[in-house]
Amino acid sequence: MKAAVLEKKEILQIKEIPNPTPQEGEIVIEVKSCAICGTDVKVFHHGHKHIRFPRVTGHEVSGVIVALGKNVTGYKEGGRVAVAPAIPCGKCYYCRRGIEAMCDNLTAIGYHYDGGFAQLMRVPVDAVNNGCVNSIPENLSFEEASLAEPLACVINGQELSKIKFGDVVVVIGAGPIGCFHVELARIKGARKVILTEISSERLNKAKFTDTDVYLNSAEENLQKRVFEETEGRGADKVIVAVGSAKAQEDSLKIIAKRGIINFFGGLPKDKPTINFDSNVLHYGESYAVGTHGSAPRHNQLALEILANKKIDAENYITEKFPLTEIEKGLKMAEEKKGLKIIIQP
Numbered sequence: 001m002k003a004a005v006l007e008k009k010e011i012l013q014i015k016e017i018p019n020p021t022p023q024e025g026e027i028v029i030e031v032k033s034c035a036i037c038g039t040d041v042k043v044f045h046h047g048h049k050h051i052r053f054p055r056v057t058g059h060e061v062s063g064v065i066v067a068l069g070k071n072v073t074g075y076k077e078g079g080r081v082a083v084a085p086a087i088p089c090g091k092c093y094y095c096r097r098g099i100e101a102m103c104d105n106l107t108a109i110g111y112h113y114d115g116g117f118a119q120l121m122r123v124p125v126d127a128v129n130n131g132c133v134n135s136i137p138e139n140l141s142f143e144e145a146s147l148a149e150p151l152a153c154v155i156n157g158q159e160l161s162k163i164k165f166g167d168v169v170v171v172i173g174a175g176p177i178g179c180f181h182v183e184l185a186r187i188k189g190a191r192k193v194i195l196t197e198i199s200s201e202r203l204n205k206a207k208f209t210d211t212d213v214y215l216n217s218a219e220e221n222l223q224k225r226v227f228e229e230t231e232g233r234g235a236d237k238v239i240v241a242v243g244s245a246k247a248q249e250d251s252l253k254i255i256a257k258r259g260i261i262n263f264f265g266g267l268p269k270d271k272p273t274i275n276f277d278s279n280v281l282h283y284g285e286s287y288a289v290g291t292h293g294s295a296p297r298h299n300q301l302a303l304e305i306l307a308n309k310k311i312d313a314e315n316y317i318t319e320k321f322p323l324t325e326i327e328k329g330l331k332m333a334e335e336k337k338g339l340k341i342i343i344q345p
């Protein structure tokens with residue numbers, strides 16, 4: 001099969017490698033769509049602590065089951081499936097408490113195992129057994145279904161942010177993740193959603209989300225506007241959907257009393273500290289939480305939300321490339337052109 005093999009940092013080769021064969025309990029899928037994620041760009045340049053080279057990356061995957069290992073039940077050849085890449089063990093302290101996203105033994109497709117930037121992909125036994133392989137509803141295309149994974153992470157984020165009816169929500173960052181947050185906050189009954197971003201090009205591209213307020217924080221004072229929009233209270237919920245220390249610090253200046261901030265975007269590991277007035281939390285009884293991944297059930301929910309078009313994945317898919325043009329796709333993602341870029345191996 002053809003695969004995009006990351007030989008080492010910044011060396012990506014399209015080449016023939018042996019077809020994967022399913023071991024007992026495993027599934028092999030023919031990959032129909034693998035969306036590019038911001039982390040794919042990071043991994044291309046910097047590698048990742050869980051990646052040993054050579055590795056096929058790509059973790060936002062959908063396809064068709066083409067082979068089943070021994071003793072696989074509940075799946076059949078020809079089944080259309082989306083694969084949740086984060087694989088919980090199902091046995092540890094956190095898994096037993098239903099918090100699979102925090103599994104102590106978490107492994108991931110595209111990191112520990114070869115991922116979806118290839119014609120075929122092997123799905124490990126723990127993924128098959130722990131609910132990571134989900135049928136795609138009939139009315140969803142493979143391309144749409146491959147967006148279930150990023151949406152699943154957003155669903156997990158908003159569970160922990162406790163977004164609810166009547167909230168005023170500020171989302172910082174208008175990339176695909178920020179747009180998902182806006183649309184999901186709406187579904188959950190947010191009264192007002194404010195989307196803020198420093199690039200007017202990105203902000204314009206997010207207009208389909210039908211946000212109440214689009215705020216370019218390079219041109220307008222974020223803090224002033226948020227207080228104006230909230231009768232001086234600040235936002236009930238703030239989601240920082242960018243990996244920026246400045247944005248995290250800003251979020252602490254606009255949170256309402258008893259509000260919840262979510263650091264959804266991570267900071268670079270060599271510069272992970274921020275400065276803030278901790279009395280904001282002390283006197284305001286506010287909360288700060290961070291989220292980054294998802295559990296299998298979030299992926300199942302995401303497919304449902306996409307299937308009933310409460311969030312229309314079509315709005316997010318701006319570019320499609322064959323596997324041979326993956327570097328072009330990664331470059332576009334890095335330059336933040338478009339929203340989601342799909343690779344069709």
Ligand SMILES: [Zn+2]
Binds near residue numbers: 060
């Ligand atoms: Zn992703």
Ligand SMILES: [Zn+2]
Binds near residue numbers: 090094105
């Ligand atoms: Zn576990």
